Structures are given as C-alpha cells and as structure tokens.
Amino acid sequence: xxxxxxxxxxxxxxxxxxxxxxxxxxxxxxxxxxxxxxxxxxxxxxxxxxxxxxxxxxxxxxxxxxxxxxxxxxxxxxxxxxxxxxxxxxxxxxxxxxxxxxxxxxxxxxxxxxxxxxxxxxxxxxxxxxxxxxxxxxxxxxxxxxxxxxxxxxxxxxxxxxxxxxxxxxxxxxxxxxxxxxxxxxxxxxxxxxxxxxxxxxxxxxxxxxxxxxxxxxxxxxxxxxxxxxxxxxxxxxxxxxxxxxxxxxxxxxxxxxxxxxxxxxxxxxxxxxxxxxxxxxxxxxxxxxxxxxxxxxxxxxxxxxxxxxxxxxxxxxxxxxxxxxxxxxxxxxxxxxxxxxxxxxxxxxxxxxxxxxxxxxxxxxxxxxxxxxxxxxxxxxxxxxxxxxxxxxxxxxxxxxxxxxxxxxxxxxxxxxxxxxxxxxxxxxxxxxxxxxxxxxxxxxxxxxxx
Numbered sequence: 158x159x160x161x162x163x164x165x166x167x168x169x170x171x172x173x174x175x176x177x178x179x180x181x182x183x184x185x186x187x188x189x190x191x192x193x194x195x196x197x198x199x200x201x202x203x204x205x206x207x208x209x210x211x212x213x214x215x216x217x218x219x220x221x222x223x224x225x226x227x228x229x230x231x232x233x234x235x236x237x238x239x240x241x242x243x244x245x246x247x248x249x250x251x252x253x254x255x256x257x258x259x260x261x262x263x264x265x266x267x268x269x270x271x272x273x274x275x276x277x278x279x280x281x282x283x284x285x286x287x288x289x290x291x292x293x294x295x296x297x298x299x300x301x302x303x304x305x306x307x308x309x310x311x312x313x314x315x316x317x318x319x320x321x322x323x324x325x326x327x328x329x330x331x332x333x334x335x336x337x338x339x340x341x342x343x344x345x346x347x348x349x350x351x352x353x354x355x356x357x358x359x360x361x362x363x364x365x366x367x368x369x370x371x372x373x374x375x376x377x378x379x380x381x382x383x384x385x386x387x388x389x390x391x392x393x394x395x396x397x398x399x400x401x402x403x404x405x406x407x408x409x410x411x412x413x414x415x416x417x418x419x420x421x422x423x424x425x426x427x428x429x430x431x432x433x434x435x436x437x438x439x440x441x442x443x444x445x446x447x448x449x450x451x452x453x454x455x456x457x458x459x460x461x462x463x464x465x466x467x468x469x470x471x472x473x474x475x476x477x478x479x480x481x482x483x484x485x486x487x488x489x490x491x492x493x494x495x496x497x498x499x500x501x502x503x504x505x506x507x508x509x510x511x512x513x514x515x516x517x518x519x520x521x522x523x524x525x526x527x528x529x530x531x532x533x534x535x536x537x538x539x540x541x542x543x544x545x546x547x548x549x550x551x552x553x554x555x556x557x558x559x560x561x562x563x564x565x566x567x568x569x570x571x572x573x574x575x576x577x578x579x580x581x582x583x584x585x586x587x588x589x590x591x592x593x594x595x596x597x598x599x600x601x602x603x604x605x606x607x608x609x
Contacts, residue, residue, distance in 0.1 A: 160186040161276050164205035166196035166222060167238070168215050172261075176209065183269065193217040197225050205233060207275055212239035212250070220253050227254050232341050232384055234275040238263065251362070251376050251414075251421050254383050258374045260365075267373065291324070291331050292475050295467040297460045301328070308455055309335035314407070316392075316452045317430040319459030322509030325430040326388060328459060333386040338426050341385025344378050349394030356399060358415050361406070367416025379412045379423045386426040392452065393433035393444065404448045427452075462504040462511065470496050472508065476515040477527065489519060492564040494529040502536050523603030530568035567602050570595070574604065 163185050165176045173189045180187045188203045190196040193216045200208065200222060208226070210219035223235045234256040250258045257271050291302065308315060309332050317325045326345060333343045346359060354368075362377025378387055395403065406412050407427065411420040429452045438444035462469065473491055481488045491499075504510055514533060522531045529537060569588060577583035585595035598604075 160184055161206040162186040162188065162203060163272075164188050164190065164196070164199050164203060164208045164210075166190045166192075166199075166208065166210040166214070166219060168192065168211060168213075172211070179265065179268075180272075183272070185272075191215075193219075193221045196222040200226060200231070200233070207234050207236070207272065209236045209238060212237055220250060223250070223253050223255060227384075236271065236275070251374070251380050254380075256376055256381055258376075260373070264372075291327055292472050293465065293468040294471065295465040298465060298468060301457055301459070304457065305331055305335050308332055308457070310337065311455070312426060313454040314452055315428045315455045315457065316435075317428060317457050317459065318435075319430075319432065320461045320507055321432050322507035323459040323461060324508050325432075325459060326390060328457065329386070329388045329428045329430065332428065333426065336386065336426060338385050342382050343386050343388070344382045345388035345390055346378055347390045348399075349391035353396050353399055357402065361402070361412045361414055362417075362421075363415035364417045367414070371416070375414070377412060377414060379406065379425055380421055382425045383423050384425075386428060389427065389429040391431060392429040393431040393435055393438060395444075397445070400445045400448050404445060404451060407448075407451050462507045466500045469500050469511070472511060473499055473515060476512050477519060480516045480519045484519065486519075487525065489522060489525050489527050492526055492528045493561070494564050494568070495527050495532060498529045498532055498536055524567065526564065526567065526602075528564045528567050530571040563602075566598060567604070570599060570602065570604055 163180055165173055165180075165187060166189070167173050167176070168191050170191075173191070177187045177189060188199055188205065190199045191214075193214050196208075196210060196214075196219075199205070208222065210222050212219045219235075219237055219239075223237070226233055226235070235254065236257045236259060237250040237255045238259045238261060240261040256275050259268070259271075291298075293299070293302070305328075315329070315332060317328055319325055329345070330343055333339060346356070348356060351359060358367075358371075358375065358377070360378050362375045362380060363371050365371055365374050389403075409420075410424075411422050413420045435444055435449050435453070439446045439449050462472075470491075473496065477489055477491060499511070506513075514536070518527055518531050518533075570584065573584035573587045574581070576587060581595055581599065582592050585592045588595065590598075
C-alpha cells in the first residue's frame with residue numbers, strides 16, 4: 158500500500174522545504190510546485206490525495222488550481238494557505254470548494270490534525286461502498302434494495318427511520334454509492350451527540366475569532382461534503398433553534414459560518430436518520446412540521462432484525478467471516494444449532510447487537526465450529542436446549558449427522574466443564590466417559606485445560 162501523497166504548491170522555496178520535511182516525517186509522500194501552472198500539471202500527473210496550496214502565486218492564485226480540480230470532477234481535498242488572510246479571502250476559498258483555510262504561520266499540531274481528518278475520508282479503510290454489503294434476502298429488505306437505484310439518481314432529501322442498530326447509516330452509504338455523487342465524500346454527524354453551539358459550528362462552520370477557541374476558519378460539514386452526501390443522524394434530537402437554522406440552509410442551499418457575514422453555496426445530497434416517530438413529534442409540537450416535510454421527501458423504513466429472521470443466517474455468517482479476517486485467524490463455521498438459537502432470539506439491539514455478539518463469540522471460541530454452546534447464555538435461554546438431539550424430527554432438508562453429533566458432543570462437554578468448575582475428571586464422570594476419552598475429544602475441540 159502506497160503512502161498517501163500530498164501536493165504542496167507555494168512560490169517560497171523555504172515553505173516548500175519546511176513542509177516537505179514535516180510531511181515526510183509523518184510518512185506522507187510529498188510532491189511540490191511553485192506556480193499555478195506547475196501545480197495544475199502536478200495535480201494531473203501525480204493524482205495527489207490532498208493539496209496544500211498558497212493563495213498568492215506568481216502566475217495567479219491558488220484558487221485557479223482548486224477550480225481546475227473541481228472543473229475536472231476531482232474530489233481531492235484542498236487546504237488554502239496564505240500570509241495575508243482576510244474573511245473575504247477565506248469565504249472565497251471555501252465557496253470555491255476548499256476544505257480548510259490556514260494563515261501563515263500555521264500551528265504544526267493543527268495542521269497534522271487537519272491532514273488526518275481530511276485524509277481519513279480517502280483512506281484505504283474507507284473503500285467505496287458496494288450495495289452488496291447490505292446483507293439481506295428477506296422481502297422487506299429486498300424492497301428497500303430494489304428502491305436504492307431509483308432513489309440514488311434523484312437529488313431529493315431522504316429520511317431513513319428505524320430502531321437503533323438496524324443499519325440506517327449503512328443504508329445511507331448504499332444510496333450514496335449508487336448516486337451520481339459517489340465520487341464525492343460521504344460524511345455524517347450525530348445531531349444528538351453535540352451541544353447546540355458545537356453542532357452549529359460543526360455543520361455550518363465558523364470564521365476565525367467567532368468565539369473563544371476559534372483560532373482558525375472551519376469550513377463545516379455542509380461545505381466539506383460538497384459534491385458528495387451528508388447524513389444527519391439522530392435528526393430528531395435537534396433543538397428548536399437548530400431546527401430553524403437547518404430548515405433555512407436546506408431551503409437556500411447556502412450556509413453562513415458562525416461569525417461570518419457572507420454565505421457559502423454548497424452542492425450536497427442530504428440524508429437524515431432517526432429512531433424517533435417524527436410525525437408524532439410534529440403533532441406534539443417538538444419538531445417543526447415544515448422541516449419534517451423538507452426532510453421526508455423520500456422515506457425508507459428499516460425493519461427491526463426480529464422481523465427479518467430470514468436474513469439472520471447470512472448476516473451472522475458475514476460477521477463471522479469478517480471478524481475472522483480482522484483477527485487474522487482461520488474462518489470459523491456456525492453450526493445449524495447455533496443458527497437456530499440466533500434466529501430464536503428477539504435482538505433488541507438489532508444488527509449492531511448481532512455483530513457485537515459474533516465478534517465476542519469468535520474471540521473466545523477456540524475450535525473451528527461455533528455451536529449453540531459457544532453463544533452467550535442469555536441467547537440460549539430463549540430457545541429450547543439444542544445441545545441434545547432435536548426431538549422435533551428430521552428437518553425436511555435433512556441434516557449432516559456427523560456435524561450434528563460433533564455439535565452435541567461439544568455442547569455437552571462445555572456444560573459438563575461448567576458444572577464441574579473446569580475439572581475435566583469430574584466432567585468426564587458426568588458424561589460417563591473415561592478421562593482419556595474426554596481428554597481426546599477436549600483436545601480435538603479445543604477445550605483442553607492443561608491446568609487440570
């Protein structure tokens with residue numbers, strides 16, 4: 158994997174050399190240019206992940222490099238730097254599509270933070286989302302998947318509702334990936350996680366000196382997401398004043414940074430998500446009716462996991478495979494008994510709870526099979542004991558007898574070890590096995606305890 162590449166465009170040789178040394182120490186690859194012409198040539202040839210560009214250059218301004226990138230549909234983030242900062246220059250740069258605007262001399266720690274934030278949006282861990290990553294074959298999920306291509310091609314605002322943990326952000330990413338804005342950034346903010354003042358600054362940006370601690374201009378998410386999509390998560394938690402401000406921004410497609418005097422246009426696909434019943438909130442007077450209709454142009458509702466039991470086996474296997482890959486271990490397999498236990502559980506935490514339980518189970522399971530006995534006790538408590546033969550009869554599709562017997566053996570041996578406090582000799586007695594036979598199967602199943 159190559160290092161992330163940064164293009165530095167500045168006519169001062171000392172600045173180019175300083176930034177080259179600083180950025181290389183941070184393990185970035187650096188290319189430089191001293192003019193608008195050189196900057197555009199390097200932009201095309203080197204395809205950098207980020208550009209730091211001086212505002213005033215011998216043959217023009219850094220905004221010409223930025224506009225060239227935008228005219229050619231390049232989503233490369235730009236940081237405009239200058240020794241002669243003014244609010245007008247800052248707003249002009251942000252309006253042109255700059256992600257950040259810094260004045261010289263800039264704080265090195267601030268610069269590192271900005272670089273990390275902007276490059277994280279283009280990092281290898283944030284690969285383009287594929288709609289196929291939205292797992293589900295049940296009827297309600299298929300209806301949603303069928304709607305994604307049609308919804309994605311419209312610029313209309315989308316409201317996604319559903320319980321916590323159902324995958325609302327994942328659905329928003331799927332819509333973004335299928336849209337004409339797919340090459341642009343996908344950004345999200347939890348509207349309920351920030352105090353009103355901080356949320357306003359995060360969404361709309363601020364100018365330097367707007368409040369204590371505002372040491373530099375901040376573009377805000379509406380501008381940062383220019384050419385892409387912005388998800389307003391937990392939209393139902395907005396305070397009435399923030400609801401009014403957001404409504405105006407959505408109506409005008411312009412945003413005024415906190416402390417600023419001029420507005421900045423943006424081109425962003427807006428999506429909103431909530432686990433609340435916004436219609437009920439409108440009736441109660443806690444959510445603006447006009448904002449609700451502005452958000453609810455297109456509506457998608459994600460059902461809880463308890464209503465899509467058909468999807469659970471595929472989801473569980475997907476999480477097992479992904480967790481094993483992350484842990485760098487051989488892939489484990491879910492037994493039929495384990496799948497039946499998972500399907501019988503009510504999943505109050507929905508898909509997020511399933512993912513967390515699978516990750517924890519994979520971490521603790523030492524054998525290659527994940528059986529019902531591998532799962533947390535509170536899951537098994539909702540299902541008939543599957544650690545013995547299924548007395549309801551042979552399933553229509555048949556059964557892998559050897560695997561079933563192996564599962565039964567593993568489950569009963571785990572229970573015996575639990576009852577015996579981990580003492581294998583006592584566990585062997587409970588199962589009417591010789592100690593040698595118990596040890597043999599325990600080692601084979603990864604249950605051996607050398608301390609016994």
